[in-house]
Amino acid sequence: xxxxxxxxxxxxxxxxxxxxxxxxxxxxxxxxxxxxxxxxxxxxxxxxxxxxxxxxxxxxxxxxxxxxxxxxxxxxxxxxxxxxxxxxxxxxxxxxxxxxxxxxxxxxxxxxxxxxxxxxxxxxxxxxxxxxxxxxxxxxxxxxxxxxxxxxxxxxxxxxxxxxxxxxxxxxxxxxxxxxxxxxxxxxxxxxxxxxxxxxxxxxxxxxxxxxxxxxxxxxxxxxxxxxxxxxxxxxxxxxxxxxxxxxxxxxxxxxxxxxxxxxxxxxxxxxxxxxxxxxxxxxxxxxxxxxxxxxxxxxxxxxxxxxxxxxxxxxxxxxxxxxxxxxxxxxxxxxxxxxxxxxxxxxxxxxxxxxxxxxxxxxxxxxxxxxxxxxxxxxxxxxxxxxxxxxxxxxxxxxxxxxxxxxxxxxxxxxxxxxxxxxx
Numbered sequence: 215x216x217x218x219x220x221x222x223x224x225x226x227x228x229x230x231x232x233x234x235x236x237x238x239x240x241x242x243x244x245x246x247x248x249x250x251x252x253x254x255x256x257x258x259x260x261x262x263x264x265x266x267x268x269x270x271x272x273x274x275x276x277x278x279x280x281x282x283x284x285x286x287x288x289x290x291x292x293x294x295x296x297x298x299x300x301x302x303x304x305x306x307x308x309x310x311x312x313x314x315x316x317x318x319x320x321x322x323x324x325x326x327x328x329x330x331x332x333x334x335x336x337x338x339x340x341x342x343x344x345x346x347x348x349x350x351x352x353x354x355x356x357x358x359x360x361x362x363x364x365x366x367x368x369x370x371x372x373x374x375x376x377x378x379x380x381x382x383x384x385x386x387x388x389x390x391x392x393x394x395x396x397x398x399x400x401x402x403x404x405x406x407x408x409x410x411x412x413x414x415x416x417x418x419x420x421x422x423x424x425x426x427x428x429x430x431x432x433x434x435x436x437x438x439x440x441x442x443x444x445x446x447x448x449x450x451x452x453x454x455x456x457x458x459x460x461x462x463x464x465x466x467x468x469x470x471x472x473x474x475x476x477x478x479x480x481x482x483x484x485x486x487x488x489x490x491x492x493x494x495x496x497x498x499x500x501x502x503x504x505x506x507x508x509x510x511x512x513x514x515x516x517x518x519x520x521x522x523x524x525x526x527x528x529x530x531x532x533x534x535x536x537x538x539x540x541x542x543x544x545x546x547x548x549x550x551x552x553x554x555x556x557x558x559x560x561x562x563x564x565x566x567x568x569x570x571x572x573x574x575x576x577x578x579x580x581x582x583x584x585x586x587x588x589x590x591x592x593x594x595x596x597x598x599x600x601x602x603x604x605x606x607x608x609x610x611x612x613x614x615x616x617x618x619x620x621x622x623x624x625x626x627x628x629x630x631x632x633x634x635x636x637x638x639x
Contacts, residue, residue, distance in 0.1 A: 280601065283323050285633035288331045293631035294319065296621040297347030297359075298613045300404070305621045305635060306357055307347040316341045318349060318359045318374075323619070323635055334374050337382050338364040346420060347612065347623070348398055350465070352406030358383075358399035360411075369419070371399035371411050371430070373445060383430050383445055386413040394426060397447075401465035404518075407432050409445065410463040410472050427452065427461040427474060427488075429497070450488055451499040452476070463488070465515045471546065472497065473513040473522050481531075485511035485524060489546065502539055503551045511552060513539070514567045515613075520546045521592055523575050525565035526554075536566040536577055538592060555590045556598040559583065566590060568613040568620060574638060576601070576611035576620045587611035587622045589638055601636050614638065 285305070287294035290312030299305040303323035310316050311333065320332045339362025349359040356375055363370035363382060371383040386394035391413070398420065399411040409430040415423040427450040434441050450463065455476050460483075463474035470490035477483035485504070488497035504511050504526065513524035520541040525534045537552035555566060555575070560583025568576035573592030578585070579600075586602030587609040602609030602624060609624035618638040625631050 280639065281637035282603075283329065283635040285321055285329060285331075285635065286629065287632050288317075288319055288333065293629075294331075294633045295347040295623040295631055296612070296633045296635075297349035298351045299615050299619060299621045299635065300351045300353045301615045301617060302353065303615075303617075303619065303635075304351055304355075305633065306349045306351045306359070307621070307623070307633060308345045308349070308359075309633075316345045318357070318361065318372075320351070320357065321633065334359075335361075335380050337361040337370055337372055337380060339367040341367070348400050348420070350400065350402040350409075352402045353404045354406035356402055356406035356409075358402045358409050358411075360398040365395060368396040368416075369398060371397040371409070371413075373399065373402075373409060373430070375443075378443070381445075383409070383411075384447055386426060386428065386447065386449065389447060391426070396423075397428070399430070400463060403466045403468045403470075405468050408466050408470060410466045410474075412461055412463060413447070421460065424459040425461050426450075427463045427476075429463075429466075429472070448496075450497055453499055455484065455486070455499070455501070458484070464513070467516045467518045467520070469518060469520070469546075470497070471516055471520060473502075473516045473524075475512050482529075483510055483512070485513040487513070487516075487522070487549070503549055505551055508535060508552070511537075512565065514565070515569050517569045517571050517573075519571060519573075521569060521573065522549070523566040523569045523577070524552075526552045534563045534565050536564045536579070536588075536590065538566060538569070538575065538595075540592070553595055556596050557581070558588060558598045558600050561586075561588070561598075564588060568611055570614050570616045570618070572616070572618070574614050574618055576614045576638075578610035584608070587620070587624070587636075589614075589620065601638065609634075611636075 288309045291310040294309035296307035306320045309319045318334045341362040351357045360369045361372050372380045374380045385397040393415045394413045397413040402409045412425040414425040417423040430445040433444050457478045458476035460477040463472050466472045472488040485502040508526040510527040513522045515523045522539040526537050536555040539549045542548045561579035562581035564579030566575045566577040575590040579588045585608040586600045589599050589601050606624045606626050609622050611620045611622045614620040620636050622634040
């Protein structure tokens, strides 16, 4: 069960009704996934040993019967990519405005302003062109991401609420690391109390320069005659992985567990987990288990049961295998080796990203059959089903909520990149 009490549910309901009424010289890859990977991965080789491990490909008729919300993009814009959705049906992502600038956007599926795109603004800088939808939204209406700032247009992490608007979360330069003057917020827990991300050296784009893993912790203080929320940045533990210079915490659950990856300048990388210390004074870093033939791993998401989604890869990165990890003890001190997920028929590479509390997972697979969003379940790792439309040139899905609504980004003959939501069966 999700650890959301009645008060939080009430606050979240009020938020929905009110708020919406209105190239890299380091590692070979960067950001959460390779830039525009859906345009270039179809030629990747098949994974060894997976020919007999096929899932169940959905037929065109079945795909057409899935309940969908066609969201398109911001009016007057040309593209949108969705990164997250909360349990109240508020989806968030990146997209462009009529002037070509890239902004963080939101779109509710329900309520008086259903399917109407909302521009969250910027931190005062300017940005143009495509940006990866590195965003998060809590069930209490907290939205996080990154925006060009007044600090030389460098990307700074932000937090947005209906009350505060977009607030700059700052960088490590604010606490004594002067060269780490950009930052990205990549995830927020469902309660909206803990934000994770990274702060980088100089550059204002994903993967352009070394980064350090960070969290922003919340406190409520009395100021200016009322209660105000403050956020404090701090560095996460990197002990034991001293050769890693690129750190990417991707998401966090309501128990304070954080998942991400670390990479070195030679391109090697490792999946990691930060676990909160018993005294509440920080987090302990551990490397997630891996298998010998697939030593590289990328964990992208974690649910409140401690289940982790991602992918594993051989040392030459020639193929991606969707996988998940599960805790082996009640205290989550140990984790399983990666559990390989099946491919739908005609697909040979992919990753899992979204996961809800029931174990529904979403992500992307590619191969001879194309490049499409896919769903899995922890209840049966041999099951795999395409959830992209048969008419899509490509699609992917980063997140799925507890009502089994997944957000997709897709391209077809009429749209280079648009948003969609799908109710999974």
